[in-house]
Amino acid sequence: MFDPAVLAQILWTGLATSSYMVLFTIAFSLVLKVMKLWNFAQAGMMAIAFYAMYAAVNRFAWPTAAAVVFGLAVTLAATLAFEIWGLRTLRARRSSSLLFFIFTLVCSEFAAYVLTLVFGTEPVTLFPEILSPVRVIGQIAVSDWDLLGVGVTLALGIALALYLRFSRDGQFVLAVSDNAELAELYGIDAKRVYLVAFSIATVFVCAGMYLYGSRTAVIPTAPLQLMLFAVIATLLGGMGSVLGGALAAVGLSLLQSYSVLFIPSQWQGLILYVFLFVTILFFPGGVRRGFKAA
Amino acid sequence: MEYVYSILILVGIYVVLASSFNLIIGTAGLVSIAHPIFFALGAYTSGLLAIHFGLNPIAGTLAGAAVAGVFSLMISLPSLRVSGDYLLITSIGFQLGLLQVIKNLELTGSQGGLSNIPTPIAGPERGWIFSLVALAAGAATVLLIRWIVRGPYGRAISAMRDDELAFVALGRDATRIKIVIFAVGSALAGIAGGIYAFYFQYLSPEQFEILASGTMLTMVVVGGMGSTWGPVVGAVLLLALPQAITFLRLPLSYMAPLQGMIFTLLVILFLFLRPQGLVAPEAPAPLRHKKQ
Known part of the structure; x- marks a missing residue:
């Protein structure tokens, strides 16, 4: 059971599997950092992204690149509509966090019901073939999908870091996330920054759903469960830290992968909820800050 | 007629659930959406006790309420340590974690799911007797909550919700109120679970998922x-409205998502057009001073 080759294989597979989880977590934690919003509508965004790409590939027979662009365009339109006609109104009314929560959750549910009506509840994958070619490196089996997942996640993560660090718009995003009212006093348009944050989140969500949907079957309500993983990773990583969230997502994925060695697979899901409970009660500011405070 | x-x-059943949920989330302002899991605890406890020990429905339902309360x-x-968004997310973790155990x-x-729950009543009178029990439970729940909210305890709950810091500074015990409110609300949900289990005789873990939280939230938000x-x-409205489209005789695969769409659209419309819901909260009852 503790053969180094097996442990290394679990490590690699866990890392590759964490790729889409990292993308979802970055999207979730970026919106939370910039807008102070627990965006449960992300599950709806994820479902829309997947089914738009699925329709493009399987119903319109478009090439993959066109399907991805189509998925991105449809999700972006839905997300910006959600921000402009939904969240702005609630913000203008200074609605309570409960109303924001209800609105975001209900939007996700609405998207799931519409997609169920259109596509049914049959689990579907993005492509008919979900197995990708595998090569053995050392003693580890590495699939094309693994390389794509890790590569896309690294590329998007680095691009986001560079954008936030070196671009003018990126600096505006950071300023608004620090203090929106003060940023507005300095002439930064917070509403525009919110749209930028949502647009970036949409790119990460689409990339994540492409990776997830090309390997696993999806039903319209599945993204809700996936998004909860992002919520837990965001909490663990610390709410102000997108990088912390991403690292927590990797850690949680590895923990779930290695837990196969100790507990039956059907109980793996419970680990996440135990982590969520413990994190909120003992490290509400994230694990790193919790230890610092201690 | 059935x-x-x-x-x-x-x-x-849903009057009991929505009213008890409203006591927690609306009256006390404790942002938890885990109410369906207490419904599940009541249902599973009474169902299991009936299957394995042959416990009668009244004792089984009360046991379910007690388990949900505990x-x-x-x-x-x-909730004594975290509030707002954190409490909400804790409640989601609790609900889904416990469901994972049940699954x-x-x-x-x-x-x-749990099947073969014995029914206490058989024959043609089963339907109306259960209707009477469920409606009586709904009415009793509303009256109980009305009594709590309109009394001095209700004023204390509202005061805690509006400004917990000031409430504690005045020497009042917010901890006890939170524990009692959660226990009462959850036990009522457990009673609803017992009635559900004995009538429908089958429980599936899927019916207590986060979508069930959305349904209960919808009833509370749309109602007020x-x-x-x-x-x-x-x-009443949200159970009656979807029935209207059953007469369209659409296939089941269309019916369920259409009903869900009606549910969610209603909530979105109400959030924007009438955020206070159909029935606005009553003004607090004035304090009665004893005559000298």
């Missing part, structure tokens, strides 16, 4: 959060 009885029974400590104790235990029927009669109106 169809009408089943709707009436669901109305009674388990509510797992939400009310965190994996052989005792609870695992993913396949914080008002006594709002959740009643919300429950």
Whole structure:
């Protein structure tokens, strides 16, 4: 059971599997950092992204690149509509966090019901073939999908870091996330920054759903469960830290992968909820800050 | 006629659920959405006790309520430490974690659900007797909550909700109120679970997922959060409205998502057009001074 080759294989597979989880977590934690919003509508965004790409590939027979662009365009339109006609109104009314929560959750549910009506509840994958070619490196089996997942996640993560660090718009995003009212006093348009944050989140969500949907079957309500993983990773990583969230997502994925060695697979899901409970009660500011405070 | 009885029974059950949920979330302002898990605890406890020990429905339902009340400590104790968004997310973790346990235990029927729950009444009178019980439970819940909210304890709950710091500074015990509110609300949900289990005789873990939280939230928001009669109106309306499209005789695969769309669209419309819901919260009852 503790053969180094097996442990290394679990490590690699866990890392590759964490790729889409990292993308979802970055999207979730970026919106939370910039807008102070627990965006449960992300599950709806994820479902829309997947089914738009699925329709493009399987119903319109478009090439993959066109399907991805189509998925991105449809999700972006839905997300910006959600921000402009939904969240702005609630913000203008200074609605309570409960109303924001209800609105975001209900939007996700609405998207799931519409997609169920259109596509049914049959689990579907993005492509008919979900197995990708595998090569053995050392003693580890590495699939094309693994390389794509890790590569896309690294590329998007680095691009986001560079954008936030070196671009003018990126600096505006950071300023608004620090203090929106003060940023507005300095002439930064917070509403525009919110749209930028949502647009970036949409790119990460689409990339994540492409990776997830090309390997696993999806039903319209599945993204809700996936998004909860992002919520837990965001909490663990610390709410102000997108990088912390991403690292927590990797850690949680590895923990779930290695837990196969100790507990039956059907109980793996419970680990996440135990982590969520413990994190909120003992490290509400994230694990790193919790230890610092201690 | 059985169809009408089943709707009436669901109305009674959902009046209990929406009203008790409103007590926690609307009256006390404790942002937890784990209410369906207390419904599940009540249902599974009474169902299991009936299957394995042949316990009578009244004792089984009360046992279910007691178990739900005790388990509510797992939400009310965190609420002493965290609030707002954190409490909400804790409640989601609690609900889904416990459901994960229910889904994996052989005792609870695992993913396949718990079936063969014995029915206490057989024959043609079963429908109307259960309707009567469910509607009576709904009415009793509303009256109990109205009594709590309109009395001095209700004023203390509102004061705690509006400004907990000031409330504690005045020497009042917010901890006790939170624990009691969660216990009462959850035990009522447990009673609804017992009635559900004995009438429908089958429980599936899927029916207590986060979508069930959305349904209960919808009833409270559309009816009017914080008002006594709002959740009643919300429950009746949202159970009656989807029935209207059953007469369109659409295939089941269209019916369920269409009903869901109606549910969610209603909530979105209400959030923007009438955020206070159909029944606005009542003004607090004036204090009565004793005559000298």
